[in-house]
Amino acid sequence: MKMSRRKLRESIFLLLFRIEFNTREELDEQMRMYIDSKTDMDEEDADYICKKLEDILDHLTELDETILKICKGWRLERLGKTELAILRLAVYELLDDNDIPTSVAINEAVELAKIYCSEEAPRFVNGVLAKLA
Numbered sequence: 177m178k179m180s181r182r183k184l185r186e187s188i189f190l191l192l193f194r195i196e197f198n199t200r201e202e203l204d205e206q207m208r209m210y211i212d213s214k215t216d217m218d219e220e221d222a223d224y225i226c227k228k229l230e231d232i233l234d235h236l237t238e239l240d241e242t243i244l245k246i247c248k249g250w251r252l253e254r255l256g257k258t259e260l261a262i263l264r265l266a267v268y269e270l271l272d273d274n275d276i277p278t279s280v281a282i283n284e285a286v287e288l289a290k291i292y293c294s295e296e297a298p299r300f301v302n303g304v305l306a307k308l309a
Contacts (some may be wrong), residue, residue: 242267258297265285266284
């Protein structure tokens, strides 16, 4: 692997974000286009990203149910699409990816929120994920 874990995670997040705007079938093409556009990505990185993304999408219903249990009184539609993608990835890492320590999953989610979301989002993401930890 050439890419850092952080860059791999960011790529998964960016592709996961696209599910809100594409069908699952269209996402396959989006994934290919994204991977083809990355000059710093080798085949091992691409395989890792595709495998993780597919696994997250296969568990999307359970991930969303977990997020809704934590965010009592909220609907998924009320969450920002960026925050939702970050939460889906982080909840997956917390519950289904034994290779990633809890503190790392939460910290990386907060860092993604700092880059891609509003000023309040990192605190929100941290608060939601802390309830799972």
